Amino acid sequence: MCALKVRIKFEKSGIMRFIGHLDMMRYFQKAFRRSGIDIQYSQGFSPHQLISVAAPLGVGLTSTGEYMDIVMGECPSSKELVDRINEQMVEGVRILSAVALPDNSKNAMSIVDTADYRISFRENMEPDFDLSEAIEKFMSQNAIMVTKKTKKSEKTMDIKPMIHTLREENGTCFMNVATGSTQNLKPEQVMETLYKFMDRSFDPFALCIHRCETYGANFTPLEKYGDVMM
Incomplete structure (x- = not known):
């Protein structure tokens, strides 16, 4: 068969x-x-x-x-x-x-290469800073350094190359970030780093995270690799 x-x-x-x-x-x-x-x-x-x-x-x-x-x-x-x-x-x-x-x-x-995410905020837990202005300043940095901890060690790395898109949309945050086995950046990590950049405390519970789409190479949605069965 x-x-x-x-x-x-x-x-x-x-x-x-x-x-x-x-x-x-x-x-x-x-x-x-x-x-x-x-x-x-x-x-x-x-x-x-x-x-x-x-x-x-x-x-x-x-x-x-x-x-x-x-x-x-x-x-x-x-x-x-x-x-x-x-x-x-x-x-x-x-x-x-x-x-x-x-x-x-x-x-x-x-x-899998990248994924789109939309982050909204729980009621009364919205950021107390201008999100659009903060993102513009955040992404204008030459590098965005974070320390990633594993069970055995910790590593400092630049996550800016893994953030392909980051913008404010009607009070929410939209991003496209590296996803997969080669490079993988969680949207929570991006938001936590943004909050730290703005010198604000970060509460992950404030975020409502929605994955909009998942892509292969060249931002091709994974369903586009196949054909509909008639």
């Missing part, structure tokens, strides 16, 4: 934003089984569904730009596949699209 790679785009919102990555994977595995789609399994003593997520979303974040790749045997049209899976979804998770990938395509996880 021929195997077909399929890229699924989905959104995560509401109460489901508090569900972590591993639990989301288990949730999708059960949903795929219930939907009756012909998803393929790995070989060996402990077979598992062939699923890979592009860039796992942090707990507490919402998104309309999440992607996962699956491998299927027989595959219906894109619309039927989306409808069948959505019948098994709970409130807060919805499949947006499904496209077939070329046989030689790389999985989504390996090609």
Whole structure:
């Protein structure tokens, strides 16, 4: 039987934003089984569904730009596949699209390059400075140095090359930052560094972070790497 790679785009919102990555994977595995789609399994003593997520979303974040790749045997049209899976979804998770990938395509996880985020602020927790003016001054620096701590060490690095876009929009903050295995910059890190630059205390709880889209090279949305199944 021929195997077909399929890229699924989905959104995560509401109460489901508090569900972590591993639990989301288990949730999708059960949903795929219930939907009756012909998803393929790995070989060996402990077979598992062939699923890979592009860039796992942090707990507490919402998104309309999440992607996962699956491998299927027989595959219906894109619309039927989306409808069948959505019948098994709970409130807060919805499949947006499904496209077939070329046989030689790389999985989504390996090609993720950047992502768009929109940051809004909880009521009465908005910044007490002019956001647009602060961003302009912040990005005019020759370098934006931060210290990243790991379990074993800490490293000082310049994050400015990883911030491709940063601007104020109607009281919110929009950014496109490096995302993926090669370089990865969390929007929380950008906002914390901005607050420190403005000599303000930073409370991560003040932020409502939404991932708008995830891209491969040249700011190409991951769904554009495939074609709709008729």
